Amino acid sequence: xxxxxxxxxxxxxxxxxxxxxxxxxxxxxxxxxxxxxxxxxxxxxxxxxxxxxxxxxxxxxxxxxxxxxxxxxxxxxxxxxxxxxxxxxxxxxxxxxxxxxxxxxxxxxxxxxxxxxxxxxxxxxxxxxxxxxxxxxxxxxxxxxxxxxxxxxxxxxxxxxxxxxxxxxxxxxxxxxxxxxxxxxxxxxxxxxxxxxxxxxxxxxxxxxxxxxxxxxxxxxxxxxxxxxxxxxxxxxxxxxxxxxxxxxxxxxxxxxxxxxxxxxxxxxxxxxxxxxxxxxxxxxxxxxxxxxxxxxxxxxxxxxxxxxxxxx
Amino acid sequence: xxxxxxxxxxxxxxxxxxxxxxxxxxxxxxxxxxxxxxxxxxxxxxxxxxxxxxxxxxxxxxxxxxxxxxxxxxxxxxxxxxxxxxxxxxxxxxxxxxxxxxxxxxxxxxxxxxxxxxxxxxxxxxxxxxxxxxxxxxxxxxxxxxxxxxxxxxxxxxxxxxxxxxxxxxxxxxxxxxxxxxxxxxxxxxxxxxxxxxxxxxxxxxxxxxxxxxxxxxxxxxxxxxxxxxxxxxxxxxxxxxxxxxxxxxxxxxxxxxxxxxxxxxxxxxxxxxxxxxxxxxxxxxxx
Numbered sequence: 001x002x003x004x005x006x007x008x009x010x011x012x013x014x015x016x017x018x019x020x021x022x023x024x025x026x027x028x029x030x031x032x033x034x035x036x037x038x039x040x041x042x043x044x045x046x047x048x049x050x051x052x053x054x055x056x057x058x059x060x061x062x063x064x065x066x067x068x069x070x071x072x073x074x075x076x077x078x079x080x081x082x083x084x085x086x087x088x089x090x091x092x093x094x095x096x097x098x099x100x101x102x103x104x105x106x107x108x109x110x111x112x113x114x115x116x117x118x119x120x121x122x123x124x125x126x127x128x129x130x131x132x133x134x135x136x137x138x139x140x141x142x143x144x145x146x147x148x149x150x151x152x153x154x155x156x157x158x159x160x161x162x163x164x165x166x167x168x169x170x171x172x173x174x175x176x177x178x179x180x181x182x183x184x185x186x187x188x189x190x191x192x193x194x195x196x197x198x199x200x201x202x203x204x205x206x207x208x209x210x211x212x213x214x215x216x217x218x219x220x221x222x223x224x225x226x227x228x229x230x231x232x233x234x235x236x237x238x239x240x241x242x243x244x245x246x247x248x249x250x251x252x253x254x255x256x257x258x259x260x261x262x263x264x265x266x267x268x269x270x271x272x273x274x275x276x277x278x279x280x281x282x283x284x285x286x287x288x289x290x291x292x293x294x295x296x297x298x299x300x301x302x303x304x305x306x307x308x309x310x311x312x313x
Numbered sequence: 314x315x316x317x318x319x320x321x322x323x324x325x326x327x328x329x330x331x332x333x334x335x336x337x338x339x340x341x342x343x344x345x346x347x348x349x350x351x352x353x354x355x356x357x358x359x360x361x362x363x364x365x366x367x368x369x370x371x372x373x374x375x376x377x378x379x380x381x382x383x384x385x386x387x388x389x390x391x392x393x394x395x396x397x398x399x400x401x402x403x404x405x406x407x408x409x410x411x412x413x414x415x416x417x418x419x420x421x422x423x424x425x426x427x428x429x430x431x432x433x434x435x436x437x438x439x440x441x442x443x444x445x446x447x448x449x450x451x452x453x454x455x456x457x458x459x460x461x462x463x464x465x466x467x468x469x470x471x472x473x474x475x476x477x478x479x480x481x482x483x484x485x486x487x488x489x490x491x492x493x494x495x496x497x498x499x500x501x502x503x504x505x506x507x508x509x510x511x512x513x514x515x516x517x518x519x520x521x522x523x524x525x526x527x528x529x530x531x532x533x534x535x536x537x538x539x540x541x542x543x544x545x546x547x548x549x550x551x552x553x554x555x556x557x558x559x560x561x562x563x564x565x566x567x568x569x570x571x572x573x574x575x576x577x578x579x580x581x582x583x584x585x586x587x588x589x590x591x592x593x594x595x596x597x598x599x600x601x
Contacts (some may be wrong), residue, residue, distance in 0.1 A: 015504035016411035020419075023404035025472045030471040031426050034437035041437065048440065098331065104324055114587060115332040118339065121583045123533035126552045126572040130342045133565055141341055144358050183336070206583075246430050248536050270432050275540070280436050287433040294430060 042285035046251075047278040060286035073286065075261050076269045079105050081174060083265060084244035086180035087187065092236060094184070095191035100225075102192070103199045113196075117189035124186070128253040129181040135168040142168065173260035175255050179263060183250060187243075199225070200231030238301045245294050266290050346370070346569035348565050366566070373557075381410040381546055382553040385465075389538070389549060390531040392469045397527045398520060403479030406508050408479070409486035412492065418516055420483070427476045431536075442467045463544045472537065478523045485519035486512060525586040529579055550575050 042059055044052035056172045066073040100115065102109055119127060135140050143165035150163040202225065212218045248267040251257060257264030257272070264272075266286065274283035340360065345353060349366040354357065358433070386401050407413070425458065442461040445451060450458020461467030497507050513520070538549040552573070557568035 012504060013413040015322075016407040016413040016416075018505075019403040019407040019508070020440050023400040023479065024419075026400070026470070026474045027423065027426065030438055031429070031434060034434035034441065035429060037437035037441070038433050048443070098328075099326055101328055104320075104325055105487065106321060106324055106328070108325075110587065112328050112332055114584070115335050117583070118580075119335055119527060122576050122577055123579070124337075124344075125535045125554055126576055127338065127532075129568055129572055130338045131343065132340060132563075133569070134341060139354050139358060141337075141358055155443070185338075188335070242430075246432065248432075252536075254483045267430070267432050267498075270435075271536075272541070274439075275435050280440070284433075284436055287430065287436070290430055 014192065018183050027276055033101050038230055038284045038287060041281050042288050043280045046280040048280060049278075052281065055281070059282050060289075061297045063285060063289060067225055072261060072264065073266075073269055076264045076266045079261075079263055080245060080247065080265045082176055083180060083183070084241065085245055086177065087235070091104045091184045091187050092191060092233070092240065095188055095236075096195050096229075098188065098192045099195035099199055102196055113189075113193070116192055119186045120189040124249040125253055127182070131178075132254050135178055137165055137170060137208065140168070142166075169255050170259060172259050175259060175263045179250050180256060182254075183247070187240075191240070194231070195232060198229050202228045234302065238298050241297050241301060242294055245290060245297070321359060324553055342569050342572055345565055346373075346573050348566055350566060369566045369570040370574065371568040375565055376549075376564075376571075377549070377556040378545065378551050379553060379571065379574075382548055385542075385547060386549040386551075387530060388465055389468055389534075390528050392465070393472045393531040394528045395526055396469070397478045398459035398524055400474045401523065402482050402513065402516070402520065403508070404479045405473070405486055409483045410491070410507075410512070411504065415566050421481055425481070434442075435536075435540065438471050442471075442541065444544035444568070448485045463542055465545050468538060468541050470548075472531070474526070478527065481523055482516070482519055485516060489515055496596060521586060528582065532579055 002143050041052060043054060045055050045058075046052035052304065059142060063073055065071070067077070070204070097110045102112060138142060146163045146165060150161050153161040153163075168172060169175050206228075207220060210224055246267055247265050248271065251263050251265050251268050254272070256265045257268050267290070270286045273279045273286065344362060346369055347365045347367070348362040348369075349364055352362050352364075373601055404423075411420075439462075443459060444455030445460035445467075446453050446455040449460045449462065449523070451460050455524060492507050493515075494507050495579065497511055502510070532551070533551065535551045539552050542548050542552065554568065554571055557564045557571065
């Protein structure tokens, strides 16, 4: 269709602007302007009650000092990284494995899909509460499981084996791993469904050709499945990194950053500084540091997993 | 290519064990919600309680204004879903089918907003709502009152349009044959008419997907309502759950009962809309 200036095209343009107007207005008002405003605020001191005062790069300098002296923001960076490294590789691998299991052409796939997707659909607050209860040191199911395990091992090994009940969320060393396990459990279904869609788009005849060529299951995975899943993997990785950097609700509900700041994450710091300490300027600066981090990481991810458009036909 | 019987049984076993692990926390939640107080703090814990204390549910709902919270959450979720469906589909239609200057850069800009962590905009939006002039006790300069905080408008408006809906619907609209629109145009149908009478009816699966995703997300949202609503009568369900958690103790049986009640609507919607979900995820075109 030639790009002329006929009446049809002008009519289209007019309708286009009309159709875009409400959406764009809201976007402009509640996304674009706040981002610009947040950027401005990150150079100010602001506690809502008094008007913002310009302080230049002092907030960013404070962040820099904090990082070099290993202060709280540094801790939140470290904890967020720990969370990301704990949840992303394991989560993605498990999701892929599950998707491949489900792709094997079994009956009853929708029942399994529902049960694996259930944790994703339920509210994060609700599952955080349930897992808090599971992790309860005195009455939680997990410590009970440990007791059953010790009794079982004692029987099998013929001598007394005692696995003491753990503090889980109350122990600075165990709190973050505990949150990580819960988060993997929660996010599994989502990534699994995406992988499933990706797997089902790989044409069967490629596998058949590989089998004819004498390729075993591992070979088939390496030369057919994995390369053709690259775009899916890229998508999941980028989305997962963005999500992990922004983790908040579980931490807020389960440990509120403790014990001893062992689980405080970047967004938790932003939230605390903005709404508990009323340091909006500082919080905005932290938010932009987070944004810069996510942006760089996303670029790296996309570059790493480029070249997934393999044509085997 | 259905695998042999032995392999099938093995796969079923693995999937079933995994599936049970997925469900176990929910079973635990259900079991705790039905336990009388005496049985909760029992060690070793029991999965199936001796007596089923249905009174927990009644007590839980009375512990805070959950009826009120329920209404607030419904209003929020329905409003956000409706505005998203309407405005996102309109914008998506413009991006997918109409030609105008700046179409591609604008779309990329919209997509880019998906990458901005909401925490970046959280603080300014909060301030913007608080200083909204001429509402909530504010004067012309937006000083003096609480503006749009603690109001439905303030809660819904910033969430009324999302890049996700625009993206998904645009991808879907692009798959519809353009011959239909050309024919309609030749017949003298306006662009708006094409949108309303042709595109929308054909897009039911995509619209259902966006609707379900948006509703679920809004229903489950925590941090946003937490921020905007400080008045108890305006809180949503997720925020209201916190009433069971004090600084010193947590009333687990009531908390679990409330959590079960909270989860049921989402579960129902999910079970009915399940096929749209997974189709919708595949629709958004992850292949590059």
